Amino acid sequence: DGGITQSPKYLFRKEGQNVTLSCEQNLNHDAMYWYRQDPGQGLRLIYYSQIVNDFQKGDIAEGYSVSREKKESFPLTVTSAQKNPTAFYLCASSFLQGATNEKLFFGSGTQLSVL
Amino acid sequence: GNSVTQMEGPVTLSEEAFLTINCTYTATGYPSLFWYVQYPGEGLQLLLKATKADDKGSNKGFEATYRKETTSFHLEKGSVQVSDSAVYFCALNNAGNNRKLIWGLGTSLAVNP
Numbered sequence: 532d533g534g535i536t537q538s539p540k541y542l543f544r545k546e547g548q549n550v551t552l553s554c555e556q557n558l559n560h561d562a563m564y565w566y567r568q569d570p571g572q573g574l575r576l577i578y579y580s581q582i583v584n585d586f587q588k589g590d591i592a593e594g595y596s597v598s599r600e601k602k603e604s605f606p607l608t609v610t611s612a613q614k615n616p617t618a619f620y621l622c623a624s625s626f627l628q629g630a631t632n633e634k635l636f637f638g639s640g641t642q643l644s645v646l
Numbered sequence: 647g648n649s650v651t652q653m654e655g656p657v658t659l660s661e662e663a664f665l666t667i668n669c670t671y672t673a674t675g676y677p678s679l680f681w682y683v684q685y686p687g688e689g690l691q692l693l694l695k696a697t698k699a700d701d702k703g704s705n706k707g708f709e710a711t712y713r714k715e716t717t718s719f720h721l722e723k724g725s726v727q728v729s730d731s732a733v734y735f736c737a738l739n740n741a742g743n744n745r746k747l748i749w750g751l752g753t754s755l756a757v758n759p
Contacts, residue, residue, distance in 0.1 A: 535689075537689075562744060562745075564744065564745070571751065572751065573735065573749045573750060573751040573752050574690075574735070574749045576745065579745045581745075587745070589745070621689050621690070622689075623689075623690075623744075625744050627743075630678075631676075631677060631678040631697065631739040631740060631741070632678040632695060632697045632739070633739075633744060634680070634692045634695065635682075635690070635692070635744055635747070637689030637690045637691065638689050639687075639688050639689045640687075640688065640689050
């Protein structure tokens with residue numbers, strides 16, 4: 532079945548540590564996204580990629596980094612510079628056809644907590 | 647600029663009650679409007695969408711009508727079930743690019759048996 536797979540489902544970070552969240556899709560989508568979800572704050576865009584080897588910062592990119600070496604994969608690294616990393620992280624993907632009605636497909640999320 | 651405002655939750659209903667979750671928007675031009683649903687511990691999934699004025703999106707007994715005159719896209723369901731307990735997000739796309747998707751803050755719904 533086609534879809535987006537995020538792993539791990541739960542992740543714990545020690546102070547000063549970098550951690551990487553995995554996101555893989557087999558939907559043949561060009562565009563991939565990382566969102567952060569905090570209670571009562573909705574979804575905020577961290578990074579976005581339209582094509583392999585290219586990505587752009589979203590609204591809250593500080594303290595995060597990404598790579599897009601393959602079309603199927605868009606891992607997110609939460610660096611030690613991110614001082615408040617505890618949140619639910621969602622990866623999404625979509626076709627890129629320039630239409631306003633294109634829907635997003637989401638993974639099941641990773642809950643990151645600080646030890 | 648573009649924005650989406652949803653009614654604050656949590657909303658608590660008894661099974662078989664009527665549901666309305668209000669969503670209003672601000673946008674120039676003719677955006678597409680969406681409702682996404684997030685079940686506990688999961689990612690979001692598209693519930694329904696509408697792409698032009700007076701369009702009605704519907705799915706799983708939920709409906710929403712794109713009202714340009716009132717800039718609204720209220721979500722309704724005639725008879726909710728316990729399994730409808732989730733967080734509902736209203737969203738707007740006015741740019742032909744999902745990087746510019748504008749999200750509401752979400753409305754939590756709890757349905758009691």
